[in-house]
Amino acid sequence: MTPxxxxxxxxxxxxxxxxxxPMGAFMARVFEGERTWLHPALRPLERLIYRLCGxxxxxEQRWTGYAASLLMFSLASLLLTYLIQRLQGFLPFNPQGxxxxxxxxxxxxxxxxxxxxxxxxxxxxxxxxAYTPETTMSYLTQMAGLATHNFFSAAAGMAIxxxxxxxxxxxxxxxxxxxxxxxxxxxxxxxxxxxxxIALLLxxxxxxxxxxxxxxxxxxxxxxxxxxxxxxxxxEAIKMLGxxxxxxxxxxxxxxxxxxxxxxxxxxxxxxxxxxxxxxxxFGKMVKDTRQGxxxxxxxxxxxxxxxxxxxxxxxxxNPILSSLGIENHATxxxxxxxxxxxxxxxxxxxxxxxxxVTTDASCGAVNSMHDSFTPLGxxxxxxxxxxxxxxxxxxGAGIYGMLMFAILTVFIAGLMVGRTPEYLGKKIEQKEVxxxxxxxxxxxASILLFSGTGAVVQFAxxxxxxxxxxxxxNLGNSGPHGLSEILYAxxxxxxxxxxxxxxxxxxxxxxxxxxxxxxxxxxxxMIIPLLAVAGSLAQKKVVPASAGTLPTNGPLFVGLLVxxxxxxxxxxxxxxxxxxxxxEHFLMLRHQLFSxxxxxxxx
Amino acid sequence: xxxxxxxxxxxxxxxxVLTGMLYPxxxxxxxxxIFHQQANGSxxxxxxKVVGSELIGQKFSKPEYFQGRPSAAGDGYDAANSGASNFxxxxxxxxxxxxxxxxxxxxxxxxxxxxxxxxxxxxSASGLDPDLSPASAAAQVPRVAxxxxxxxxxxxxxxxxxTQARQLGFLGEPRVNVLKLNLALDSTYPAKx
Numbered sequence: 164m165t166p167x168x169x170x171x172x173x174x175x176x177x178x179x180x181x182x183x184x185p186m187g188a189f190m191a192r193v194f195e196g197e198r199t200w201l202h203p204a205l206r207p208l209e210r211l212i213y214r215l216c217g218x219x220x221x222x223e224q225r226w227t228g229y230a231a232s233l234l235m236f237s238l239a240s241l242l243l244t245y246l247i248q249r250l251q252g253f254l255p256f257n258p259q260g261x262x263x264x265x266x267x268x269x270x271x272x273x274x275x276x277x278x279x280x281x282x283x284x285x286x287x288x289x290x291x292x293a294y295t296p297e298t299t300m301s302y303l304t305q306m307a308g309l310a311t312h313n314f315f316s317a318a319a320g321m322a323i324x325x326x327x328x329x330x331x332x333x334x335x336x337x338x339x340x341x342x343x344x345x346x347x348x349x350x351x352x353x354x355x356x357x358x359x360x361i362a363l364l365l366x367x368x369x370x371x372x373x374x375x376x377x378x379x380x381x382x383x384x385x386x387x388x389x390x391x392x393x394x395x396x397x398x399e400a401i402k403m404l405g406x407x408x409x410x411x412x413x414x415x416x417x418x419x420x421x422x423x424x425x426x427x428x429x430x431x432x433x434x435x436x437x438x439x440x441x442x443x444x445x446f447g448k449m450v451k452d453t454r455q456g457x458x459x460x461x462x463x464x465x466x467x468x469x470x471x472x473x474x475x476x477x478x479x480x481x482n483p484i485l486s487s488l489g490i491e492n493h494a495t496x497x498x499x500x501x502x503x504x505x506x507x508x509x510x511x512x513x514x515x516x517x518x519x520x521v522t523t524d525a526s527c528g529a530v531n532s533m534h535d536s537f538t539p540l541g542x543x544x545x546x547x548x549x550x551x552x553x554x555x556x557x558x559x560g561a562g563i564y565g566m567l568m569f570a571i572l573t574v575f576i577a578g579l580m581v582g583r584t585p586e587y588l589g590k591k592i593e594q595k596e597v598x599x600x601x602x603x604x605x606x607x608x609a610s611i612l613l614f615s616g617t618g619a620v621v622q623f624a625x626x627x628x629x630x631x632x633x634x635x636x637x638n639l640g641n642s643g644p645h646g647l648s649e650i651l652y653a654x655x656x657x658x659x660x661x662x663x664x665x666x667x668x669x670x671x672x673x674x675x676x677x678x679x680x681x682x683x684x685x686x687x688x689x690m691i692i693p694l695l696a697v698a699g700s701l702a703q704k705k706v707v708p709a710s711a712g713t714l715p716t717n718g719p720l721f722v723g724l725l726v727x728x729x730x731x732x733x734x735x736x737x738x739x740x741x742x743x744x745x746x747x748e749h750f751l752m753l754r755h756q757l758f759s760x761x762x763x764x765x766x767x
Numbered sequence: 768x769x770x771x772x773x774x775x776x777x778x779x780x781x782x783x784v785l786t787g788m789l790y791p792x793x794x795x796x797x798x799x800x801i802f803h804q805q806a807n808g809s810x811x812x813x814x815x816k817v818v819g820s821e822l823i824g825q826k827f828s829k830p831e832y833f834q835g836r837p838s839a840a841g842d843g844y845d846a847a848n849s850g851a852s853n854f855x856x857x858x859x860x861x862x863x864x865x866x867x868x869x870x871x872x873x874x875x876x877x878x879x880x881x882x883x884x885x886x887x888x889x890x891s892a893s894g895l896d897p898d899l900s901p902a903s904a905a906a907q908v909p910r911v912a913x914x915x916x917x918x919x920x921x922x923x924x925x926x927x928x929x930t931q932a933r934q935l936g937f938l939g940e941p942r943v944n945v946l947k948l949n950l951a952l953d954s955t956y957p958a959k960x
Contacts, residue, residue, distance in 0.1 A: 491883060
């Protein structure tokens with residue numbers, strides 16, 4: 164680690180800390196329906212949306228109605244995106260002619276399974292990309308089919324978080340809010356204005372924003388270079404702010420047109436965390452005890468810093484196999500040292516490790532370096548972050564509702580230890596809440612481990628339509644323990660709705676598109692629906708006054724317990740799988756063990 | 768539940784128009800008006816012809832040019848097909864590639880000794896990295912000077928002038944833009960042909 168590296172991480176954290184309260188207070192006002200300084204300009208737009216869509220602003224829903232609205236909205240927007248992708252050849256803003264006979268050689272076909280996978284991926288806030296955008300997607304598809312979901316899924320996430328918070332804040336109430344209103348407010352007052360600002364900041368740094376065809380350049384050595392173009396900045400801003408992560412280009416935020424300078428990179432990592440961090444304050448504000456929010460913030464910060472300070476030193480100490488080949492491993496004033504495979508010079512080791520930690524703490528999944536080429540322990544951090552449930556600040560909305568789920572589990576476990584009925588924020592935590600929370604925890608773990616296990620052993624016949632013949636592991640880009648990490652990462656990322664990848668895997672086959680598509684749906688909706696049920700059940704309860712036996716949930720004791728529960732649940736569930744992947748690879752790397760791709764026999 | 772479907776369709780369409788059409792149109796309009804150069808790809812023109820983008824690396828293999836990092840984008844620096852090697856740390860292919868590149872580098876740069884800077888033989892994340900670390904540029908100075916028939920000090924001076932420090936003094940890493948450095952070389956010390 165270098166002093167400058169520590170400074171960059173420190174400044175990032177302090178700026179985040181400074182933004183948490185103003186951001187959170189603003190969002191609390193928005194979701195409580197109070198006036199903000201943006202209302203004079205944007206209230207007419209909000210009302211126009213209600214009028215066009217026939218939404219009654221004052222009509223609240225029970226949790227079942229809220230969940231139904233969410234599901235139907237997800238379905239409708241998923242179908243629209245599927246259609247836009249399949250029909251892109253007939254639609255405008257397609258200068259490269261994707262989906263038509265004029266497409267360049269090497270363009271990817273938009274098959275039904277790829278369109279399904281992508282539509283699910285963007286609807287569920289995952290943004291897993293089985294395709295290379297610049298050889299597959301028209302500008303219209305990117306703008307109106309994909310970037311729209313970056314707004315929708317983020318707004319939906321915030322709505323659900325607010326509904327759950329209302330469950331704690333209200334008492335003896337049947338209703339938890341109106342999904343359409345919460346989502347519209349999130350879009351109009353938070354996501355749109357901030358995206359506009361961030362998009363323009365990014366353009367000033369060099370992120371492109373145009374509708375031109377790809378540029379043909381005559382290079383200095385007399386060759387030609389085709390340079391991809393497109394409306395990137397508008398998508399880039401909401402990609403980070405909504406913790407979506409789907410790149411405009413294949414290289415995502417490593418591409419110089421998506422993330423051209425260290426400053427644009429700083430803006431991007433800050434954009435990932437700013438809403439999730441703010442929501443911890445919003446939570447405290449809405450339950451009328453801001454220390455409750457800061458306790459959650461403290462637990463998240465602890466886990467965040469723990470991740471950074473494993474990933475950063477691991478990447479900086481580099482790969483001993485390469486240093487034995489005569490590659491400099493130590494940082495000097497004029498070169499970064501460490502493991503630079505799959506990293507960009509302008510970001511170096513520090514910003515790559517920091518970005519990787521942030522993007523997987525949150526459910527973002529954008530990358531500015533390739534996780535597949537990280538050292539085993541450096542790559543373990545993103546994997547574990549997602550497996551912990553992305554509750555370290557987490558996805559927009561998803562982070563706080565995920566962490567509140569763990570908070571319920573924590574008070575339950577603490578209650579068991581002392582033999583008392585657990586309470587959280589004055590609400591008794593009873594059988595129904597604990598059952599729902601456990602359902603969410605178990606479904607996620609089952610999805611990750613069962614799909615990964617299947618993917619590691621499944622074989623395909625000679626004329627299978629699902630995958631090329633032979634084992635599914637033939638789609639991997641690396642072998643040995645790293646190959647297992649690739650499969651595990653794919654289903655972890657899908658289920659966790661993260662979207663980053665160990666990118667050596669070739670996932671654009673019906674087998675991977677369909678199974679990862681299912682994992683994404685499970686990870687999104689089988690988490691949200693139990694949580695909305697918890698919200699509904701909590702809202703109905705009466706408030707129990709705190710007594711001498713109540714565990715205070717706004718102090719360091721609770722923060723420690725909460726961190727412990729998150730880590731223990733994650734470790735107990737995933738440690739065996741991780742042992743066979745990154746952990747064993749670490750020890751083999753120290754012994755300079757290498758792995759070649761195996762040639763698999765074809766089963767017929 | 769199905770009675771919610773049509774409201775859902777309506778709001779999907781309304782929000783698609785708002786966030787998928789009006790918003791990108793607004794960003795495009797403002798960006799094209801205020802940041803015209805950046806919004807169109809920071810393209811560099813020489814004699815009215817586009818020779819590349821200052822943000823996008825391109826392939827260099829001649830000895831009189833500084834050469835960028837290995838690229839896994841298409842068949843190398845394909846700016847319409849970005850990507851990385853995605854080789855894991857224990858992948859035989861990674862070691863084979865680095866061994867081959869390292870032998871080639873030492874043969875082409877006989878004046879260089881010592882460990883090779885970390886970025887010079889590792890493939891970038893985008894395959895389009897426009898930069899080198901200052902050390903990786905310095906390692907190529909003697910070769911470039913010899914190929915152009917000038918003193919290494921003259922080339923080194925250009926490298927230093929082309930080096931960008933950390934942004935705002937602390938962000939990111941110091942770097943040298945390879946395309947801009949090579950353009951500066953061509954205009955200051957045209958190669959003998």
